[in-house]
Amino acid sequence: MRIGVNEVVASDLLPGILHNMHRNFPALEYTIIVENTPEILKRLHDGDVDIGLGYNFAAAPEIEVLATLHRRTFLITSRNHALAQRRRVRLEEIAGEKFIFPDSSVALHQMLQDALIRSGVEVRTIMHTNSFSLLRQMVQDGLGVSMVIGRFLQSKREQLAFIEVENLGIERKPLSCCRVAGRAPTSSSVAFAASVKALFAQYGG
Template identity: 25%
Template sequence: MLHSRVLHYIDEVARYGSIRAAGARLHVAPSAINRQILLLEEELGEPLFERLPRGMRPTPAGEVLLAHVRRTLQEYREAVTEIRDLQSLPSGEVVIATMTGLASSIVSTATVNFHARHPEVRISIRALSTHEILRAVADSEADLGLGFNVPSSPQLELCWQMDTRLGAVIAPAHPLARLESIPLAQCAAYPLIFADRSMVIHGIIADTFAEAGLKVEPAFHTNSIETMKRLAAAGEAIAFLSRFDMAEDHHNGTLAFRPVRDRAFSNNILSLVRREKHGPGPAALLFAEEIIQTLESVAHPPL
């Protein structure tokens, strides 16, 4: 009902080359179809079809109009499909296994946005270690896994991946916050917050300082990303995390991220994974898209 029936008349006449065949196809009297085409030709001031002894063929003007008609009908069918999809919104539960820093930043942001559009879907967020994330997804205890340096596995399918280099995470009022990037040696002049030895990033951070010839004694050790961020926000201490660990804090203005200028930290690969076989259902796939969109917005912030 949204579009005039004449669009269907033109399409069918062109497709079958005959008003009679189009009428039979549409269950409309041929005289009614012919009358509508004549009225449209009068309005446009151009013939749309050549009346041949054995049928009808679009004129050049008819071809132009026919292309418009078919685009319009296709767009209408797509709109109808989307509307019908709304009647079967995803429901159920999606379980994502992730790390504490990502749970409070990337995953929480994606969850809020996703829930606004899909309130029937329950999201369960489980904070786990790297190897626990791998096991949870492989054993079907979680639909999705988001973590740093997750080992590859034939049981997992990679949805998204990026090398997310560590940088200095500091309070906005920190003396080094005025710099766009910070030399590693200047960091050594302030209290340092290191991940403890149970975390993969401990080795990344410690090795980088050692390779630079800087002997440092961290003021704080912790296995909690949240504790690192709170310590950094409270004074002049410096933590070393990725942008993705503190995306929400950066958005709220409670922390700043600065790349380290003269010494690159080694790879810190962030991956979103799912089960390779018997993968997640529609709700989990939609949530994965939301996670990826959030990750991309952090990786490539608008100017």
């Protein structure tokens, strides 16, 4: 079975799904491709992967959406940051903070930049990276703060504080599980999609 997945989902969500799949399909072999969403879409069209799991899949008649989950946006900080004990924060409250941005190749980068400009909030940019694993590690180590969509962290417990951002003013893009419409699905891909849908239901999606 071939799966295309965003990096943050690969580290947070996918291990639990694969564990359940292996229990039910012990002989099944997996190929996991970790890519950004445009590349996953290309691989779906080319037949390189059977299932795509990630953010910001554009609506298209040839793409069948099997499950979706709308997630909130969180400021992430180290556990000893001044805001770490807060449940919610307004965008204005992070003015002047050292900030770690997703790379411009990640859709969230432009969404955050636009929100900061609209709000007139300036932060101190100290890093750009296309690796969410590195981004979260640097936040955990106190190098700066950042923002992420959702908070799974099922496979490992990082020492991060998640504070919901109240007035970000950006459209929440869903996490989606997709495949190419019209192609006969394999039994394993049907089972995988069912596992994803069940997990999304636990989170309200």
